[in-house]
Amino acid sequence: xxxxxxxxxxxxxxxxxxxxxxxxxxxxxxxxxxxxxxxxxxxxxxxxxxxxxxxxxxxxxxxxxxxxxxxxxxxxxxxxxxxxxxxxxxxxxxxxxxxxxxxxxxxxxxxxxxxxxxxxxxxxxxxxxxxxxxxxxxxxxxxxxxxxxxxxxxxxxxxxxxxxxxxxxxxxxxxxxxxxxxxxxxxxxxxxxxxxxxxxxxxxxxxxxxxxxxxxxxxxxxxxxxxxxxxxxxxxxxxxxxxxxxxxxxxxxxxxxxxxxxxxxxxxxxxxxxxxxxxxxxxxxx
Numbered sequence: 001x002x003x004x005x006x007x008x009x010x011x012x013x014x015x016x017x018x019x020x021x022x023x024x025x026x027x028x029x030x031x032x033x034x035x036x037x038x039x040x041x042x043x044x045x046x047x048x049x050x051x052x053x054x055x056x057x058x059x060x061x062x063x064x065x066x067x068x069x070x071x072x073x074x075x076x077x078x079x080x081x082x083x084x085x086x087x088x089x090x091x092x093x094x095x096x097x098x099x100x101x102x103x104x105x106x107x108x109x110x111x112x113x114x115x116x117x118x119x120x121x122x123x124x125x126x127x128x129x130x131x132x133x134x135x136x137x138x139x140x141x142x143x144x145x146x147x148x149x150x151x152x153x154x155x156x157x158x159x160x161x162x163x164x165x166x167x168x169x170x171x172x173x174x175x176x177x178x179x180x181x182x183x184x185x186x187x188x189x190x191x192x193x194x195x196x197x198x199x200x201x202x203x204x205x206x207x208x209x210x211x212x213x214x215x216x217x218x219x220x221x222x223x224x225x226x227x228x229x230x231x232x233x234x235x236x237x238x239x240x241x242x243x244x245x246x247x248x249x250x251x252x253x254x255x256x257x258x259x260x261x262x263x264x265x266x267x268x269x270x271x272x273x274x275x276x277x278x279x280x281x282x283x284x285x286x
Contacts, residue, residue, distance in 0.1 A: 002030055010035055040117060053129040056266035058082050060157035062148045063095045069146050070098045071159045072135040073263045077128040082154070082265075087130070090122050098135055109135060136261045144258065149174035158262045165255025173233070176246055177262050182233035185257050186247075190231070198227055233260055 002025040010021040010032055020039060028034035058075035059082050074091045076082050097112040109132060110116040123130045140146060140161055147160040147170025158174040176182075184190055202223045206216035229235045234247030234257060241249065250257055 055129040055131045056269040058265050059091050059154035060263040060265050061091050062157050064146050067140050070095050070137045071261050073133040075131045075133050081128050145170045147171040147174040149178045151178045156264045161259040163256045163258050165253045169253045180236050183231040185260050186234045
């Protein structure tokens with residue numbers, strides 16, 4: 001017979017439901033360590049059932065310590081869970097694990113400090129698919145500074161590295177990148193393929209407008225210049241002073257932009273189309 005106090009202890013250790021804890025202890029002859037492992041296995045099994053769900057919400061987060069910085073994106077299915085303290089704590093655990101190690105791939109991250117099991121356990125407990133999507137870890141030299149900006153409580157996170165300037169300048173550049181969605185720091189960061197693809201689209205647009213081929217070609221070059229000003233951080237109009245570009249703002253301080261990492265939660269991922277009422281109705285119908 002499993003005592004109620006033992007069930008309570010296991011529940012506090014794992015966060016699992018009372019019935020699951022009671023069953024785990026019965027299966028493991030009241031050995032609490034074995035029961036924790038049993039529930040972990042069960043959690044992983046439960047998490048696997050959620051693998052086909054879409055997790056395109058979540059949080060992007062940044063941690064800076066000295067000359068090192070980490071930016072991550074961890075996904076959930078809903079914004080409600082992304083605001084849950086337990087989910088936030090999990091994101092912090094993952095970010096710190098990356099900071100304290102040097103993983104190169106997502107698989108490396110999942111192998112750190114039982115991160116993969118942690119995500120599976122939280123998936124089972126919270127009841128939504130949770131997934132680790134991406135990360136970047138950067139280190140700077142003594143003449144460089146980090147700038148960072150978190151927008152909308154973690155929906156957008158930007159980490160930049162600037163040379164030979166102040167942190168305030170770098171933070172302003174990070175805010176610019178969050179607001180204006182640049183793709184790259186400078187023109188040379190764009191691939192020839194990307195530029196030619198954009199040029200082809202612009203040419204087709206000009207022809208569809210009924211312009212002759214020679215006029216269309218000139219229009220394309222003008223529109224490509226505008227494209228650069230939209231997608232290249234250095235060439236964007238600086239949001240705090242429309243008379244200068246971001247590159248000019250930074251150079252006025254004696255600096256230059258070295259790197260930019262911009263994570264927008266769920267970008268490029270399929271979104272859930274169900275609304276909350278429909279989800280509740282589905283749950284009640286089960």
